Amino acid sequence: MDQDEELFLAELDYFPMLLKAIDEQAYLKRKIDILIESICVLLYDNTFQSEEYTDEENEQRQRIAEEVRPELIKRKDKIIKAEGYIRDYVKEFVFPQIGIASNTRY
Incomplete structure (x- = not known):
């Protein structure tokens, strides 16, 4: 479904x-917003x-987060512009990690 594109691409x-x-x-722009999300x-x-x-899986997940986080930080301006399309539960945990204060109440 169109509404779940970002989940399949993640x-x-x-x-x-x-x-x-x-x-x-x-x-x-809307497709770029989906890619950002x-x-x-x-x-x-x-x-x-x-x-x-498992501990191994958690270590792998941590390595992935450490690879992804700096790339999102580099693109904060684009993420801010796409904020309206990003699900609140995602913003609640991701935005503080990349230094973005959300205007949305969680």
């Missing part, structure tokens, strides 16, 4: 391609350690 395998498309503004979801999904994962 994979490390797509990460370089997503960054390139965002930086080159290769698509319409998908990277935010990728960070969200890999941010916190969970007991449902």
Whole structure:
């Protein structure tokens, strides 16, 4: 479904391609917003350690978060412009990590 595009794209395998498309503004603004949200979801999904994962899996998730976070920080201006399209639960955990104060009440 269109409403879940960002969830399907939120994979490390797509990460370089997503960054390139965002930086080159290769698509319409709404599609770029979806790509931005998908990277935010990728960070969200890999941010916190969970007991449902093994120690190895949590370490891998932490490495992914450490790779994604600086790339989002570099693109804060674009993320701020796309804020209205990013789900509140994602903003609640991702924005503080990348130094963005959200105007949305969680």
